[in-house]
Amino acid sequence: QVQLVESGGGLVQTGDSLRLSCTASGRSVSINTMGWFRQAPGKERNFVASLRWDNEITNYADSVKGRFTISRDNANKNTVYLQINNLQPEDTAVYYCAARTGFTRMIVDVKAYDYWGQGTQVTVSS
Numbered sequence: 001q002v003q004l005v006e007s008g009g010g011l012v013q014t015g016d017s018l019r020l021s022c023t024a025s026g027r028s029v030s031i032n033t034m035g036w037f038r039q040a041p042g043k044e045r046n047f048v049a050s051l052r053w054d055n056e057i058t059n060y061a062d063s064v065k066g067r068f069t070i071s072r073d074n075a076n077k078n079t080v081y082l083q084i085n086n087l088q089p090e091d092t093a094v095y096y097c098a099a100r101t102g103f104t105r106m107i108v109d110v111k112a113y114d115y116w117g118q119g120t121q122v123t124v125s126s
Helices: none
Strands: 002-007 010-013 018-026 033-039 045-052 058-060 068-072 079-084 093-100 120-125
Touching: 002 093, 018 033, 018 093, 018 120, 033 068, 033 079, 045 068, 045 079, 045 093, 058 068, 079 093
Parallel strands: 010 120
Antiparallel strands: 002 018, 018 079, 033 045, 033 093, 045 058, 068 079, 093 120
């Protein structure tokens, strides 16, 4: 089992920045990819970014490229961050981190991930 705990969400204004954190515990050695997803009210949960555990290759949804950065903590390799700059009202959502232990589905697929955090709310006021 892997446990994921997120933090860092909040209420911000347009143009602000936030850094979300996600720390994995338990059988973290089984993780091969960490991902961030977001879900706006009444909408599906969508891929935002991912980071491969072995080579730290990153991937981003087209809609967030240039403003979002996923990274890994150098001191605590079980912690990943999502830096969000120039926040816009359309970024309002619950943000979830997720851990992938298999290789059968693409990293942008919600179903590729086996473990999920509880989610952290990001609200951007205009």
